[in-house]
Amino acid sequence: xxxxxxxxxxxxxxxxxxxxxxxxxxxxxxxxxxxxxxxxxxxxxxxxxxxxxxxxxxxxxxxxxxxxxxxxxxxxxxxxxxxxxx
Numbered sequence: 019x020x021x022x023x024x025x026x027x028x029x030x031x032x033x034x035x036x037x038x039x040x041x042x043x044x045x046x047x048x049x050x051x052x053x054x055x056x057x058x059x060x061x062x063x064x065x066x067x068x069x070x071x072x073x074x075x076x077x078x079x080x081x082x083x084x085x086x087x088x089x090x091x092x093x094x095x096x097x098x099x100x101x102x103x104x
Contacts, residue, residue, distance in 0.1 A: 025097040026089035032096075033084035040077010041070035045084070046102075054102045080104060 028048055036045035043058030058077070062070035083104070084092060095101050 025093050028097070029084050029087070029089060029092045033081045036077045036081025036084060038081075040075075040081060041073040043073070043077075045077060045080060049096055051100075051102050076104070 032045040032048045035048060039045070041058065041062045043055035043062075046052075046055030046058060058073045062073050084096070087095070
């Protein structure tokens with residue numbers, strides 16, 4: 019895939035959402051990982067926000083990982099190979 023592919027454009031959106039909205043799993047939904055997104059969302063709500071602290075940390079880490087990868091590496095790892103977690 020080229021770096022101009024539409025899938026590579028998800029990198030910035032997913033990265034920023036991971037950093038700022040990580041506890042709600044928004045970055046997972048952007049990448050098409052519905053199950054992982056629901057897990058993050060439910061953990062946050064069902065623990066009255068206490069689990070959201072852990073989910074936020076995971077989101078920040080994943081957001082930084084997304085933004086620091088090359089477009090080609092991002093597409094290969096998260097779009098083609100569907101790596102759901104870290």
